[in-house]
Amino acid sequence: METQRRPGGRSARVRAAVRQATLVEVTQRGYQGLTVENVAKRSGVHKTSIYRRWGGPEGLVADALELAATEPIPIPDTGTLAGDLRALTEAVRAGFASPQGGAIGSAFILAGMQNPAAAAAMQNFTAARRKQSVIVVDRAVERGELPATVDGDELIRFALAPIYYRIFVTHEPLTPDDATKAADAALAAARAGVL
Amino acid sequence: METQRRPGGRSARVRAAVRQATLVEVTQRGYQGLTVENVAKRSGVHKTSIYRRWGGPEGLVADALELAATEPIPIPDTGTLAGDLRALTEAVRAGFASPQGGAIGSAFILAGMQNPAAAAAMQNFTAARRKQSVIVVDRAVERGELPATVDGDELIRFALAPIYYRIFVTHEPLTPDDATKAADAALAAARAGVL
Numbered sequence: 001m002e003t004q005r006r007p008g009g010r011s012a013r014v015r016a017a018v019r020q021a022t023l024v025e026v027t028q029r030g031y032q033g034l035t036v037e038n039v040a041k042r043s044g045v046h047k048t049s050i051y052r053r054w055g056g057p058e059g060l061v062a063d064a065l066e067l068a069a070t071e072p073i074p075i076p077d078t079g080t081l082a083g084d085l086r087a088l089t090e091a092v093r094a095g096f097a098s099p100q101g102g103a104i105g106s107a108f109i110l111a112g113m114q115n116p117a118a119a120a121a122m123q124n125f126t127a128a129r130r131k132q133s134v135i136v137v138d139r140a141v142e143r144g145e146l147p148a149t150v151d152g153d154e155l156i157r158f159a160l161a162p163i164y165y166r167i168f169v170t171h172e173p174l175t176p177d178d179a180t181k182a183a184d185a186a187l188a189a190a191r192a193g194v195l
Numbered sequence: 196m197e198t199q200r201r202p203g204g205r206s207a208r209v210r211a212a213v214r215q216a217t218l219v220e221v222t223q224r225g226y227q228g229l230t231v232e233n234v235a236k237r238s239g240v241h242k243t244s245i246y247r248r249w250g251g252p253e254g255l256v257a258d259a260l261e262l263a264a265t266e267p268i269p270i271p272d273t274g275t276l277a278g279d280l281r282a283l284t285e286a287v288r289a290g291f292a293s294p295q296g297g298a299i300g301s302a303f304i305l306a307g308m309q310n311p312a313a314a315a316a317m318q319n320f321t322a323a324r325r326k327q328s329v330i331v332v333d334r335a336v337e338r339g340e341l342p343a344t345v346d347g348d349e350l351i352r353f354a355l356a357p358i359y360y361r362i363f364v365t366h367e368p369l370t371p372d373d374a375t376k377a378a379d380a381a382l383a384a385a386r387a388g389v390l
Contacts, residue, residue, distance in 0.1 A: 030309075032227075106308055112366055113301055114227075119366040126365040158380055161360035162353055169359050170321040170352075171307055171314040185353055185384035192383035194376060 017043040018050060019067050022060045026107040027100050031114070034060065034107075061111040062121035069128035081140035085159050085183035088133055092163050093179040102167075109168055130156045146190060154195045159186035212238040213245060214262050217255045221302040222295050226309070229255065229302075256306040257316035264323035276335035280354050280378035283328055287358050288374040297362075304363055325351045341385060349390045354381035 021043035025034050034057040040047040054060050076087035095101040112122035130153050137152030162182040166172045189195050216238035220229050229252040235242040249255045271282035290296040307317035325348050332347030357377040361367045384390050 032309075109364055110305065110308055113305055113363060114225075122364065123366045154376075157360070157365075158357055158377075161356040164360050164364050165352070165356035168308060168364070169304055169317065171318045181349075181389060182353075184389045185381070188387035188389045189380035189383040192387065194379045194383045 014043075014045055014049075015063070015067070018045050018054065018060065019064045021045075022064045023104060026061070026064075027103040030103070031057070031061065031107040031110040036060070058111065058115040058117045061108065061115070062117045065108060065118070065121040065125040069125040073129065073132055075132060075135055077136075077139070081136060081145050082184065082187055084136035084140075085155075085187055086180050088136065088156070089159050089163055089179040089183040090176055092160060093174055093176065096163070096167050097174070106168070109164075127153075149193075150190050151195050155186055155190045158189060158195060159183050209238075209240055209244070210258070210262070213240050213249065213255065214259045216240075217259045218299060221256070221259075222298040225298070226252070226256065226302040226305040231255070253306065253310040253312045256303065256310070257312045260303060260313070260316040260320040264320040268324065268327055270327060270330055272331075272334070276331060276340050277379065277382055279331035279335075280350075280382055281375050283331065283351070284354050284358060284374040284378040285371055287355060288369055288371065291358070291362050292369070301363065304359075322348075344388075345385050346390050350381055350385045353384060353390060354378050 018039060021039045022034070024042060025038050029038070036047055036050050036054075036056060039045075039060060040050050043050075050060070054063060074091070076084045076091075078084050078087060096105050108118075108122060108125075111118035113119070133156045134152040137146070137150060137155055140146050141148050141150065141152075159182055162185070163174065163179060166174045166178065186195065213234060216234045217229070219237060220233050224233070231242055231245050231249075231251060234240075234255060235245050238245075245255070249258060269286070271279045271286075273279050273282060291300050303313070303317060303320075306313035308314070328351045329347040332341070332345060332350055335341050336343050336345065336347075354377055357380070358369065358374060361369045361373065381390065
């Protein structure tokens with residue numbers, strides 16, 4: 001008997017429940033505290049089903065990331081690329097500044113650093129998020145703000161990097177001004193033809 | 196850590212031995228596998244002395260970072276800021292690409308994300324490293340390559356951020372070209388007056 005995975009069907013509901021439970025567990029206990037047992041309790045899905053389908057904590061995190069990658073994020077449309085990039089970096093800053101966003105971001109990064117499956121999921125997840133965001137660069141090219149030779153993916157990557165660097169590497173304070181500066185610096189590099 | 200620290204004295208030798216053992220342990224077992232027991236065995240310093248002076252694994256990592264912060268790093272002097280920044284980012288890329296450098300960097304970042312003392316130590320360590328590197332910006336200002344209003348600390352920070360982002364967050368490949376681009380992008384942003 002083969003499992004049916006109709007969107008919205010039982011399989012999808014089970015997956016959503018397990019993924020939601022994974023996110024809550026990771027937020028409350030961190031990646032190190034994530035266990036199949038607790039995800040089973042919280043989701044109401046049987047432990048053995050979780051082991052069979054997800055393998056263990058690393059599979060749970062990877063799947064949560066895979067599903068999160070498909071979720072649409074709000075894309076700004078301020079009329080200028082500078083405005084759009086600033087809105088993007090500020091949204092990331094504010095997201096990580098919230099207790100839940102900070103805990104989930106931190107757990108995903110920790111998982112990626114400690115487990116190859118989670119690392120691959122992080123690579124896909126961040127690429128998918130950039131792919132959604134790159135529309136602000138495409139629009140700017142259409143408006144004639146930047147030449148079509150610009151690497152939009154790289155521009156978004158460079159706008160975000162200083163945010164992650166401060167929060168997760170150097171543990172320095174991160175203000176809205178820092179988010180603005182990260183956006184402006186990436187844009188200046190793109191305008192100079194570096195990106 | 197209320198112990199007296201005479202440079203070159205017994206206390207300094209003990210500290211150096213424990214710090215060296217910490218680095219080796221962290222390289223071989225990662226931050227999660229770092230124990231006072233193993234550091235004691237490897238350093239030849241008694242377990243109870245380590246507990247008394249360093250408290251535990253987080254104190255060991257914080258102290259290793261504190262001592263590492265004072266170590267001089269090679270500072271390039273190529274004659275241009277572009278050349279110096281490229282040499283700096285390439286040195287960081289190559290450092291993390293080596294098995295030992297990658298393991299230590301990863302362990303320090305993991306420790307910083309999981310322990311407040313290690314986070315504070317990471318902030319100090321990265322600031323101290325930037326402070327050593329910022330001389331390349333000072334020289335460029337003296338040569339008239341950039342106005343004195345440039346924020347050298349921020350310029351170095353922005354040159355390094357994309358390197359860490361790729362290695363530890365997105366888990367994307369990192370080539371020497373990527374290191375060059377990170378240096379060039381930060382310099383372009385500084386020239387545009389953003390940094």
